[in-house]
Amino acid sequence: MSKLTSESKFLDFSDYGRSFGKLIARRLKNTKTTPVHVTWMFILSAFIALFFIVQGSYKLAAFFILLKSGIDAADGELARLKNTPSHTGRYFDSVSDSILNLLFFMSFAYVTNTSYVFAIIAFLSCQMQGTLYNYYYVILRNRSLNGDTTSRIFEKNAPNSFPGESQKNVNRFFKLYKILYGVFDWIIYKLDKSASKMETVPKWFMTMLSLYGLGFQLLIMSVFLILGWKEFIILFFIVYSCLILLFIGIRKFFL
Numbered sequence: 250m251s252k253l254t255s256e257s258k259f260l261d262f263s264d265y266g267r268s269f270g271k272l273i274a275r276r277l278k279n280t281k282t283t284p285v286h287v288t289w290m291f292i293l294s295a296f297i298a299l300f301f302i303v304q305g306s307y308k309l310a311a312f313f314i315l316l317k318s319g320i321d322a323a324d325g326e327l328a329r330l331k332n333t334p335s336h337t338g339r340y341f342d343s344v345s346d347s348i349l350n351l352l353f354f355m356s357f358a359y360v361t362n363t364s365y366v367f368a369i370i371a372f373l374s375c376q377m378q379g380t381l382y383n384y385y386y387v388i389l390r391n392r393s394l395n396g397d398t399t400s401r402i403f404e405k406n407a408p409n410s411f412p413g414e415s416q417k418n419v420n421r422f423f424k425l426y427k428i429l430y431g432v433f434d435w436i437i438y439k440l441d442k443s444a445s446k447m448e449t450v451p452k453w454f455m456t457m458l459s460l461y462g463l464g465f466q467l468l469i470m471s472v473f474l475i476l477g478w479k480e481f482i483i484l485f486f487i488v489y490s491c492l493i494l495l496f497i498g499i500r501k502f503f504l
Contacts, residue, residue, distance in 0.1 A: 257389055259452035263382070263462020266315075270322025274330050277323075284324040284331075284338045288345060291320035295349045302356045307479060311471035314353075318467045321346070336407075337414050340422035346463060347429040350375055353470065354483060361480045371483040374490040378461040380433040381493055384441075385458055385500070389450040404434060441497050451504060458496060 253259075261267075273287070298313035324342055328334055351372045358368035407423035410416040438445075459465060466486075473482045 253390060257392075257449070257452075259455040260459070261456070261462065262459040263464035263466070263468075264322070264459070265468070266319035266322045266464055267326075269319035270326050273320065273323035274326035277327055278330045282327070284328040284333065284335060285341060287320060287324040287327055288338065288342050291317045291324070292345055292349065294320055295352075299352055299356050302353075302360060302474075305360065307474040307477070311474040314467050314471045314474075317349075318464045321463070333413065334411050335414050336410060337418045337422055340419070340426045344422060344425045344429055347376065350463075350466075354486075357470075357479060357482045361483070363480075363483055367483050367487070371486040375466055375486050376430070376433050377436070377493060378486075378490060379463050379466065380430065380437050381496060382458045382461040384434070384437045385444065385450050385455065386462075388445060388447060389455060392447070392449050404430070441500060444500060447504070454500065454504060457499075461492075461496075 277287070294313050294317040298310045298317060301307070301310035301313065321342070324338060328338060351369075354368040354372040354375070355365060357363070357371075358365050404423075404426065407416075407420045410419045469485070470482055473479060473485070
């Protein structure tokens with residue numbers, strides 16, 4: 250099962266790691282490896298990247314950030330190949346991404362002697378950008394016939410567990426998810442309530458929004474590190490948030 254039907258698929262700039270993720274998933278399909286194991290793999294890759302950032306080996310850090318992005322696509326692909334959807338796995342993935350993003354920005358502040366206050370602002374900006382993209386993307390997924398509906402437009406209550414997973418684990422990770430994402434979800438929803446009533450989301454609009462996807466955000470970090478622009482990463486993500494209101498305005502007034 251794909252996240253989107255062929256009719257709904259769009260050029261996603263943040264999804265460049267999908268082919269690599271599918272390759273990993275196919276190799277692991279007939280093994281005992283679970284999607285959660287794969288999530289731990291991208292967490293490990295991220296921590297290796299953090300180590301290299303602190304050590305000043307920025308090109309190696311960029312490599313492991315991009316590797317993290319590729320592996321990040323594999324856990325969901327493996328769940329689909331094994332037909333083992335999991336709310337626990339999805340929330341664990343999202344919670345891990347949020348914490349790792351915070352650590353990335355804190356590490357950038359550390360190596361550039363930037364105030365950690367600005368690092369936190371950049372992290373919050375990054376989270377808001379990703380939430381905007383995910384909001385419209387989940388709407389598109391839920392409107393796609395036979396598309397993946399593991400994600401929900403409104404995350405108000407913990408969902409019922411799938412067969413094979415513990416409801417207690419789902420509840421625990423849902424609470425963590427709400428702590429890390431709840432405020433951002435609420436803000437984006439308040440800014441564009443009517444979006445949830447759309448029958449579909451245009452492909453060209455989703456392509457523009459994919460510039461806010463996590464994969465593209467990690468690509469930006471990596472490119473800046475390779476080019477020796479580490480001092481500008483935090484400032485960039487703060488300023489980059491200016492496009493949020495532009496995207497919402499386009500959606501509300503032209504779609």
